[in-house]
Amino acid sequence: MGLFDLFKKTDKVGKDSTVESKELLNEVEESKNTVEVNTKLSFHPDWDVPQEQKYIFNFLSNELEPLKPNQLSLAAIAIDVNQANGSWDVKAFLRSSLPKAIELGEVGLFLLDKDGKVIASKTFDLKELGSIPAESARPWVFTFEKNTIQASELPEEGWKIAFNLVSLRGHQLDLDETWKNKLSEEQINQLEKIIKDLPSLGKTEVNFTGFQIKLLEDKGLAVSILLRNGNEKAINLEQLPLEILDANKKQIAKGYFKLDPVLTVQANSTKPWTFVFPKEMVDAEGADFSSWTPRVAQ
Incomplete structure (x- = not known):
């Protein structure tokens, strides 16, 4: 089957997913x-479109709703399943209401079902x-390979293809309201710099990084940890078995924390949080605090 054979007379334009251009383009x-x-309607310059297919494309483009100025949009058309390998060929229009031509680079795209649930996710080089x-x-046809799909069947009517803005905005500080009220603007800026200077996370990686530790007067231990989430979805922590190792890898504290309310770390974000170990969970005699490591206890 050729590229143009994917577009059929029976296709219809579905949901639009629209963002402001500044969300995707710096300047x-x-x-x-x-x-x-x-x-x-605009065709890729390398496309030699048969006359019959031009009619289909014109028919589809005439169904598109107007955009507000300075927007980028993905307008869903239909999904075809590749029976040979199980991939999904997603037909859509990429649209721009900007007054000048643009070129895009690598951008993450989502497929969302009618309820807004992510059913497929992949990064595309839109320079193509x-x-x-x-x-x-x-x-255009956006191909989602089988390993990028999280659904067992095609979505019902009302699905969308959308830009993954989380992947574009970069890793951010996710500050709880209680922290916002306690920290000065300078302290918040320092936290943002610490987070920016940390090694990048993998797209499915969750990492705990310690940044402050204090032995309390009652022999308890307070540790402040950066909870780092590289996923494209928020994570919820309901309970956390945690241990603290000193510079010599000696365990100096171990405890089980039940988090109520649930502690949420937003997608592609880092949330600082403080955990206090009571003295009966601490063995800090002779501990070397020159460096230390938080770790999920086994």
């Missing part, structure tokens, strides 16, 4: 116009689409 000339934009002209809609 771009935006329009000061406030009038809605009807995007024009070429230069997207001003105020245009370019048809």
Whole structure:
């Protein structure tokens, strides 16, 4: 089956997923116009589109709703299953209401079901689409391989293909309200710098990094830890068995923390949190605090 055979007369334009251009592009000339934009059909310059397929593309593009100025959008069309390998070929329009041509780079895309649940996720190099002209809609096929799909069957009507803005915004500080109220602006800036200077996380990695430790007067131990989440989804911590090792890898504290309310670390974010070990959980005699490591206890 050829590329153009994927687009059929029976296809219909479905849900639009729209973002402001500044969410995806660092520097771009935006329009000061406030009038809605009807995007024009645009083909990739390397495409030699048969006349019959041009008719289909024109029919589909005429169904598109206008965009507000300075927006980028993905308009869903349909999904075809590749019976040979189980991948999903997702047909969509990538649309721009910007007043000038743009080029995109690597961008994460989601497939969302009608309830907004992620059913597939993959990073695409959108340079392959070429230069997207001003105020245009370019048809494309986004292939999600079987290992990027988290659903057992095609979604019902109402699904969307959307930009993964979490992957674009970079790793961020997720500060609980109780911390925001206690910390000065300077302290918050210091935390943000610490997080920025830490090694990058893998896309499914969760990591605990210690940044402050204090032996209390009652012989208890207070440790402040950076809870780092590299996932594209938030994680919820309901309970945490935790141990602390000193510079010599000696265990100086071990305890089980039941977190109520549940402690949530947002997607692609780091949340600082303090855990206090009572004295009966601490053995800090002769401990070397020059460096220390928090670890999930086995």
